Amino acid sequence: MTNGQRNSEFHDILRLIGSAKHVLLCTHLAPDGDALGSMLALASLVTRLGKQTTMVCHDPVPGYLLFLPEQDKIRLPAQIGDEPFDLAISVDASDAERLGDSYALFSKCPVTIQMDHHQTNTRFAQHNLVLEQLPASGSVVFRLFEAAELSLTKQEAIYLYTAISTDTGNFCFSSISDETFEQVAAMMRADLPLIDTARQLHLMREREQVLMLGRALNSLQFYLDGRLSGMTITRQDYLDCGATEEHTDKIVNHGLYIPGVQMCYLANETEDGIKFSLRSIAPYQVSDIAFRFGGGGHAQAAGCTIRAPLHEAVNMVRQAMESELSP
Numbered sequence: 001m002t003n004g005q006r007n008s009e010f011h012d013i014l015r016l017i018g019s020a021k022h023v024l025l026c027t028h029l030a031p032d033g034d035a036l037g038s039m040l041a042l043a044s045l046v047t048r049l050g051k052q053t054t055m056v057c058h059d060p061v062p063g064y065l066l067f068l069p070e071q072d073k074i075r076l077p078a079q080i081g082d083e084p085f086d087l088a089i090s091v092d093a094s095d096a097e098r099l100g101d102s103y104a105l106f107s108k109c110p111v112t113i114q115m116d117h118h119q120t121n122t123r124f125a126q127h128n129l130v131l132e133q134l135p136a137s138g139s140v141v142f143r144l145f146e147a148a149e150l151s152l153t154k155q156e157a158i159y160l161y162t163a164i165s166t167d168t169g170n171f172c173f174s175s176i177s178d179e180t181f182e183q184v185a186a187m188m189r190a191d192l193p194l195i196d197t198a199r200q201l202h203l204m205r206e207r208e209q210v211l212m213l214g215r216a217l218n219s220l221q222f223y224l225d226g227r228l229s230g231m232t233i234t235r236q237d238y239l240d241c242g243a244t245e246e247h248t249d250k251i252v253n254h255g256l257y258i259p260g261v262q263m264c265y266l267a268n269e270t271e272d273g274i275k276f277s278l279r280s281i282a283p284y285q286v287s288d289i290a291f292r293f294g295g296g297g298h299a300q301a302a303g304c305t306i307r308a309p310l311h312e313a314v315n316m317v318r319q320a321m322e323s324e325l326s327p
């Protein structure tokens, strides 16, 4: 794609925003840093273009993202009245279902746009700007700022850094390009408080989360001469730590941080059954194993739920992983 073509798509979107009065912005359910950072940045851009904006999300803002300025303006679908929106923009949602209850509000608008970067995007809007080569929706939104010739405010820099840092594993994934760092350079020029934002995003954990990590690490076991590791979280751990499922996010990754480990699992005893998070280092894959047990995911990060007693479920998954590692 040439630069001219690339810009024309963004100018089409700017033209549609230009002829709107009140813009509805939405993102996917169970929102992460890319979802909320991108939506907040986009709302700021649309506001600077002189439009009224309303942000909506199916789920509330998770605790670890409450540091984002003005996140309290994001409403739940039930809190939206009969306001007449003339344009809706979805960001970071790969399909209509991912919008949850926000989709009914989105699809009611006379003009709909979506901006996204997922390969699996279903093109569910009237205007679909899907740039699969970009590492985050925040990078797509950044290009809209460029097309609008608006330089970033400090607050917008915080939003877009949060978005891009989230989806690149804090700048560790192969989806990164030189453009990613050029975008971050523009954020630095806008006075991005890098240290504070990175600490909020990547180091700070809620107390329950750290306590649950302790429980999980305490259960760590090794198999196959240390090539496979496994951790278990029980109902009792939840009760003792006063934790909920969101407090077990990312714990599984610790199983792979040990030299020699090529695959790991976290077995999580929830009310819906034993939830497994599976991870591996390429070329080993865990997606097939997850799929076999009714789950799915990516090649090196997948999950599944098994309705069986904890011990039985763990044995099933461990055996599957062992035979994947030494067929």
Ligand SMILES: [Mn+2]
Binding pocket: 034, 035, 092, 117, 136, 137, 167
């Ligand atoms: Mn994303």
